[in-house]
Amino acid sequence: xxVIGTCKEKENGMKIHKSAIVHPDAxxxxxxxxxxxxxxxxxxxxxxGTIIKNHVTITGNTSIGKNNVIHPNAVLGAEPQDLKYRGExxxxxxxxxxxxxxxxxxxxxxAGGGGKTIIGDNNFVMACAHVAHDCIIEDNVLxxxxxxxxxxxMIERGAKLMGLVGIQPFVTIGRYAxxxxxxxxxxxxxPYVIIEGHPAKIRQVNVVGLEREGFSKNQIxxxxxxxxxxxxxxxxxxxxxxxxxERQNDVSPEIRHLVTFLRNMDKGKFGRHRESFRYSAITxx
Numbered sequence: 001x002x003v004i005g006t007c008k009e010k011e012n013g014m015k016i017h018k019s020a021i022v023h024p025d026a027x028x029x030x031x032x033x034x035x036x037x038x039x040x041x042x043x044x045x046x047x048x049g050t051i052i053k054n055h056v057t058i059t060g061n062t063s064i065g066k067n068n069v070i071h072p073n074a075v076l077g078a079e080p081q082d083l084k085y086r087g088e089x090x091x092x093x094x095x096x097x098x099x100x101x102x103x104x105x106x107x108x109x110x111a112g113g114g115g116k117t118i119i120g121d122n123n124f125v126m127a128c129a130h131v132a133h134d135c136i137i138e139d140n141v142l143x144x145x146x147x148x149x150x151x152x153x154m155i156e157r158g159a160k161l162m163g164l165v166g167i168q169p170f171v172t173i174g175r176y177a178x179x180x181x182x183x184x185x186x187x188x189x190x191p192y193v194i195i196e197g198h199p200a201k202i203r204q205v206n207v208v209g210l211e212r213e214g215f216s217k218n219q220i221x222x223x224x225x226x227x228x229x230x231x232x233x234x235x236x237x238x239x240x241x242x243x244x245x246e247r248q249n250d251v252s253p254e255i256r257h258l259v260t261f262l263r264n265m266d267k268g269k270f271g272r273h274r275e276s277f278r279y280s281a282i283t284x285x
Contacts (some may be wrong), residue, residue, distance in 0.1 A: 017054075029066070044077070047096065060108045061089060065096040065121070074104045080133030082110050082151065095121040095139075106131040113152050113277075120157070132169070144181070152274055156191065158213055170274040174261050176213060178206045187271030191258050192223050193231070202231055219254060226255050230262070238262075 013031040016022055022040040029048030034040060038052050041059040047066035052058065055072045062077030070076065077092040079085060088111040100106070104125050109116040113134030120139040129147040131137065138157040143149075147161045150169035155161070159173045162181035167173070172188045179185060180196025189195050192210065194203045205227050210220050229241040245251060245259055261273075269275035 035072075041077070060092060062092045062094075062108070064094045065098075067096055068094065068098045068100070071099075071101045071104075071127075073102055074100050074106075076100070076104075076106050077108050078105065080107045080110050080151070082133055084112060085110055085133075088115070090133075091116045092119075093117070094119040097121055098123045098125070100125045101127040101129075103128045104130070107133045109134045110151070126163075138175075152277070154274060158209075160209065168272070170268075170272045170278060172261075172265075172273055175257070176206060176209055178209050188261070188265045188268070188273055190231075190261055190265075192254070193227070215254075219252065222252055223254060223258070226258060230258075 014028055014033070016034040017036045019036045020034045020038045020040070022034060023042040025042040026040045027045040029046060029050070031049045032046050033051045035052055035054035035056065037054055038056040039058070040046070040052070041062070043061045044058050045063045046052070047064060049067040050064055051069045053070060053072050056070050057075045058064070058077055060077035060079065080090065090109040090111060092106060092108045093116055098119060098121065104127065106119065107117060110133045117131065117134055118136045120137060122139050123137055123141045125131070125143045126145045128145055129143045131149050132151040134152045135149050136154045138155060140158045141155050142160045144161060144163040146164040148166045150167055152170045153167055154172045156173060156175035158176040161173070161179045164182045165179050166184050168186040171185055173179065174189055174191030176192050177189045178194045179189065180194070183196045183200050184198065185200055190202070192206055194206045195201065196203060205220070205224050207220060210223070226245065230238050233241065242259055242262060245255060264273040265271060267273060267276060
């Protein structure tokens, strides 16, 4: 090992600042960089090309994939903030190409929630956001500054949550949905829609977002048609509209996903599909 400036450079290209504390049992891939005063725990794995900037703490049973960038004062893998937690062995798993900005906290899972918090690929988590225990964030999700996720939340791929959004535990945010800033979310948010306000209200199809994601005009028009049938009517008419869509043989994958999402939402508790997991766990225990 040779010292280059203020960094120690190892044979596989890793650069670890001399003030960083890296447990000898931690597993670091090639070309990993660890900045000043960062702390890496014993049960941490960091994939190749990931950059850990200064004053970052990565602890617990945490696995981070390739080419992520973790900014100052982020804390990943810490114990869940759950009164039921009793020190069980739980995990945080993060995929590739994520950006985690300043002061973000992402907690490990709990035994009662499956034991894992999971972050997918290509996500952008902005400053001061919090991801609680047992959340699942799929791919290409954006959490803007100060977004607060309660436990057991699922964010489907491509969803965008603007600044200071607060989300009730067990909520699901559908794929490519857009949640306006300062919105409080207490029920599942269907895919492809814009929702905002106090109380939160579905406004329209997220056309601009879908166009940016490469949806064709025909796909967007089909989603708009379903939106008018499902969200511009009362509950009784919505049920009929769902049944009518389900009888069709040529339903696109996008509309099929929307229908399945709404059916699952109806099966849950308080408008939250994942809430039923809480009650099944209570029954089992």
